[in-house]
Amino acid sequence: MKKLITAINIEWLKIKGLGLIYTAIILGALIPFINFIPSLLSPDPIAKESLKYSIFEESISGSPLKYFTFFILLLFLIIAANRIAQTDHKNNGWQLMETQPVNKFQLYISKYVILLSLSFICIFSYFSFNIILSLAEYYIHPNPAKLLTFDVLWTLKTWIRIFAAILGIAALQLCFSVVFQGFIWSFLIGILGLGSNIYSIVEKKSFFFNPYSSLYTFWNAPEIRDLNYFISHSEYISFFWMAVFLVIGYFWYSKKGFKNAFLKNKKQIVISTVLLIAGTGLLYFIQKPKPYTSVGSETSISGTLETDLKIDSVKIVSKEFHKKIGAVAVKNNTFNWSTSHNLPLDEYILEIGNKKLEVVMGNGDWFDFDIKLNNTKITFNLKSNRKSDQVYNKTESSFGIDFWLALENQNLNNNPEKFYELALSDWDDNKKKLDHYANAENNGLSEDYKAYRKQLMAVQYLNEINNYRRMTSWSDPKFAPPKLFLNELNENILKPTPLLSKNDDYLQYKLDQMLTDDDQRSNTDSILFAKINLLPQGKTKDQLLSKHLLKSIEIQTDSAFRNKLFAAEISKVNGTDYKKMLYSKLEQINISQKGSPFPELKLLQDNGSSQNLSKYKGKYIVIDFWASWCGPCKQIRPVFETRSYQYRNDKNIQFISISLDQEKSKWLNYLKTKPSNIPQYWLENAEQFMNKYKIQSIPRFIIIDPEGKIFNFNSPFPDEDNFVEALDKLKKY
Known part of the structure; x- marks a missing residue:
């Protein structure tokens, strides 16, 4: 050990004249300065509704951390390794040593x-300059959302993971x-490694034999709070290749x-040969996705909340019909809910x-949330035994980019052979991706979720094939899909x-299956109602009838015909949940359609x-529904002001602005800093109004006619050409 320390000290003396320490410091500081200089000259506006965040974690983590580790640190390793070795390649330095x-x-x-010591310095430089520069930026451009909190454990763990x-x-x-001996070979190998990783990012797949895949x-997972375990897949891969190349490098060098x-x-x-086989087997074992494991019969959800809001409880409801599954009290900003009741695999919502x-x-699933939220925004980190399913559900599509572009551009409508060739190829590729998918921690999908996604994928291909035939021809056999391909898709959804x-995609597929090619050329709506009503009573009939009835009333502009159609079909729906949903949808459509009476809103002025x-x-009333916490609302308000001035001489058009802020004080404080020539009002119990009209997002622009009826419930935005066209037409009324 003493001789090893002596050798290390000698090596350290040798590299002092190579400039590697300065290179490590400069490269480590590169990304922090790249981020800092633009923010110093022109800081990004941080809205008051933004979530509070640690300036240190914000500067270190996320995209900067990924680019530093993926590009900068790798480039430094390539340079440093070459420089260290080349000093002894010259003048037979190895033999002298x-x-x-x-x-x-x-x-x-x-x-x-x-x-590794030089790499440590480079990482230290990255962290240090981020901390120093973010602190400087904090005092140069202060903001209530910025916090000086410093999580030592998070910083230490992140540092160790990079290393x-x-x-x-x-x-x-x-x-x-x-x-x-030549510099070029090891440099090219490093660049090829970087290129292979860039290819992996683009194609969303890695190669198990690639040492750079760590x-x-x-x-794919730079944030340690999103990892179930601190030592994760990237570390295991790195440890494996470290052992392999230390052994290969040492014996290759020592045996000349x-x-x-x-x-x-x-x-x-x-x-x-034995070592090669053993190493390959170990690599296969490390790279093989870990199967999903249930924790038993109990399902649990726990978490912590970082918020200024008073949250008394967390509710768990089903996504379908919003049925309550459970609720748990929040104590000291933490919650812990569990149930021994059997929960089928389904989509649920935490409120x-x-x-x-x-x-x-x-x-048998468990979830552990780390949640930040305020009145307008929510972010979270999640640990779970079903984490891979969550990631796939959120990020992965059933179609590859080439097939998706073909669907979007409709550039193969006259080339059915090419369309189906592309569809079949895309289907095969996505089946393989689904079968071998693993998240960044190398956790595979659960078998029940994988079965669902494969069936859903087959349904979506079948629906696109039906759409393609609608756009081309139902009767011309050249536009028909290959039978083998069609049979394979249908076989996947037999059960x-x-x-x-x-x-919804599956229900649409079932509806399409009820129509023959001849039916497709006729009045499909009435044919479908007739065929659905011939089905035996049960859940399937309720699902299909509800799906088709809802679609029919949504596209119907004649309210009398819509209500007549609804009355004729609703009695044939047996399920209470489906009936309630359909009545709610009909009410929503009726109250928001053109010509429906708009409620008499009681508004509060800033003078009380x-x-x-x-x-x-x-008059025609052009209403801007907004809130002081809504960033897009505040961005569009100057345009709304401009439009109001543009139509100031039109006596039959009145612009007004209605705030949906929960707290009146926030609306008043905003008006003090941003006065307006447009009449400003605050709506009490705004949530009740938004729920009634199912307004999910703001800003929302609504036009009311002179009789107090809805003229346009979802008007274009003031910065759109359609907005001007719509208002120009009002001059003629």
Whole structure:
């Protein structure tokens, strides 16, 4: 050990004149300065409704951390490994060293330690400059959303993960820098490694034999709060390749060549072969996705809340029909809910105040949330045994980019052979991706969720094939899909999973299946109603009838015909939940259609007096529904002001602005800083109004006619050409 320390000290002295320490510091500081300078000159506006955040974590984590580790740190490893090795390639430096009282193993390991030490300095530089510059930016551009909190444990764990992720790559770069005297070969290998990772990002897949894949894995999961375990897949891969290339590099160097090291005699060949097989088996074991595991019969959800809001409880409801599954009290901003009742795999919603989080959950699952929220925004980190399902559900589509573009551009409508060839190829590729999918922690999909997604994928291809035939021809056989392809898709959904059976895409597929090619050329709506009503009573009939009835009333503009159609079909729906849903949808459509009476809103003025909306009866009222916490609302308000001035001489058009803020004080405070020439009002009990009209987002622009009826319930935005066209038409009324 003493000789190893001596060798390390000697190596450290040798690299002092190479400028590697300064290079490490400069490259580590590069991204922090790239981020800091633009924000110093032109800071990004941070809205008051933004979630509070640690300035240190914000500067270190996220995209900057990914780019630093993926590009900058890798580039430094390539440069440093070459420079360390090249100093001893010159003038037979290796042979001179070997005359010293240290063995070859100590010489080789000392160089690896030096390379890691320089990498440590580069990482230290990245963290240090981010901390210093973010602190400077905090005082130059203060904002209430910025916090000076510093999580030492998070910082330490993140640092260790970065360091662990590059151990294997450092061993590889040193290996090739030592065994090849020329600078170019090890440099090219490093660049090829970088290129392979860029390819992995684009194609969303990695190669199990790629030693650089630890950085790709890190790229997909840089945030430790999203990991079930601190030591994750990227670290295991890195440890494996570190051991492999330290062994290869040392023996190749010490035996003066690859053949002498591994293939000199039969014994070496046998040992090398055994090690190769064992290493390949271990790599296969490490890279093989870990199967989903249930924790038993109990399902649990726990979490912590970081918020200024008063949250008393968290509710768990089903996504379909919003049925209550459970509720738990929030104590000291933490909650913990569990149930031993059997929960089928389904989509559920966590309701936290006025915010919602969707999860795919089944019996025996556990979830641990770390949630930040305020009145307008919510973010979270999640740990779960079903984490892979959550990631796939949120990020993965059933179609590849080429097939999706073909659907969007409709550029293959006259080339059915090419369309189906592309569809079949895309289907095969996405089946493989689904079968071998694993998240960044190498957790595979659960079998029940995988079965659902494969069936859903088949349904979506079938629906697109039906859409393609609608756009082309139902009768011309050249536009018909290949039978083998069609049969394979249909075979996948012979036994639909419970989750698929209520999916909108599947229900649309079932409706399409009820129509013959001749039916497709006729009045499909009336034919479908007739065929659905012939089905036996049950859930399937209720699902299909509800789906088709809802679609029919949504596209119907004649309210009398819509209500007549609804009355004729609603009695044939037996399920109470489906009936309630349809009645609610009909009410929503009827109250928001053109010509429906708009409610008499009681509005509050900034001077404290109240005012009814009917004050403006006899004019077209252009209403801007907004809130002081809504960033897009505040961005569009100056345009709304401009439009109001543009139509100031039109006596039959009145612009007004109605705030939906929960707290009147926030609306008043905003008006003090941003006065307006447009009449400003505040609506009390705004949530009740939004719920009644199912207004999910703001800003929302609504036009009321002179009789107090809805003229346009979802008007274009003031910065759109359609807005001007709509208002120009009002001059003629």
